[in-house]
Amino acid sequence: MQIFDSIKKMQEWSLQARKQGKSIGLVPTMGYLHDGHLSLVQAARRNCDLVVVSIFVNPLQFGQGEDFEDYPRDLSRDTDLLADAGVDAVFAPAAREMYPAGFSSSVEVSGEITRKMCGISRPGHFKGVTTVCTKLFHACMPDKAFFGQKDAQQLLIIKKMVRELNFPLEIIRVPIVREHDGLALSSRNVYLDAGQRQEALALNKALSQAKEQIAGGERDIARLKDRISGIITASPQAEIDYIEIVNGEDLSELEAVDGIVLIAVAVKFGKTRLIDNLLVEV
Structure with a gap:
């Protein structure tokens, strides 16, 4: 399993895989992985030749007073889990790699789909999600990207963005994974x-x-x-x-x-x- 922290190196790896006729499945995550994430990895392995998992705690999707600084992080633990799961590459960039000095671009889905539910209580959240996913899609160049049903609004917003902006990839929904007593994994x-x-x-x-x-x-x-x-x-x-x-x-x-x-x-x-x-x- 290869680990990349550079967008350029990640793109080079993906381009080489594509030249070899290999399909790429991407699982975007913020890390601190659990069985829900690993179910996305399993789905990607079933559907694609190669699997890439991104690990990036995206500051753009956290609002003031939210838990960005405290969000759990353990890259070593995560990469061990992903190696055991048969992942081919991990993309784990630093914030300065994704958002260099002077960064001011964004991608935003507007309309009713973002003006309700989490869009009300977390203003700006989905703008951060769509911006980072756009960058991840360009960096990893997947044929398919796998998202969990637990984040249902996010899933539908990403599908809308991909459809309307003609991204050449398919968004795959994966069912919620729950603990033995029914609590959704998070x-x-x-x-x-x-x-x-x-x-x-x-x-x-x-x-x-x-x-x-x-x-x-x-x-x-x-x-x-x-x-x-x-x-x-x-x-x-x-x-x-x-x-x-x-x-x-x-x-x-x-x-x-x-x-x-x-x-x-x-x-x-x-x-x-x-x-x-x-x-x-x-």
Whole structure:
């Protein structure tokens, strides 16, 4: 496994692979890897000849007061995991490599898809995501890029950007990976104390019950949101950021549950903000 911290060296490696007729799968990450990330790697290995994993904690997607400085980092641990997983190359640039002095360019997806959910509570976040993904796509030159369903809004925004700006690659959605008790895997789970960790199980419980209610014929979005809220707020430390039930393909508003539906929540437990979601088709 090769490790690159230079955009030029990463591009040279990718160009050589392409000349040899090899397909490249990219897994973009911010590091501190868990089994959710490794499921993306496994999907990339199934679909592509070569797998590249990027590790970069992107300062542009963190707002004021967020956890950029405290975000967990352990490059040595991560590269050991990726070597064991059969990854071919790791792209781990420094911030000054990605954003040299005087850097002032950006890529932004506008419209309803970025003006709701995390776009409200984290202004500027998705502009940072689309800018860094654009740079990662140019550096690594993948044929396919693999994103987890847990970050559902991010996934749909990246797909929209790639489609509308004619990037020559395919975005692949990979299902959420959960711990044995249902908590969605996240690098931020390490922030939770024992009590918060237990209370956070309310997220999957609320989503699962909403899915059961829909299967039982419930179509009223307001009633479903109220029930989700009731389950989550029964946890004393839970502070709801949002509960959304929207079109699962473009995040547009729905009058009632119909078609492919995304049920998404963002909740803070103490200082730790967790997101989770479920796709339902009716």
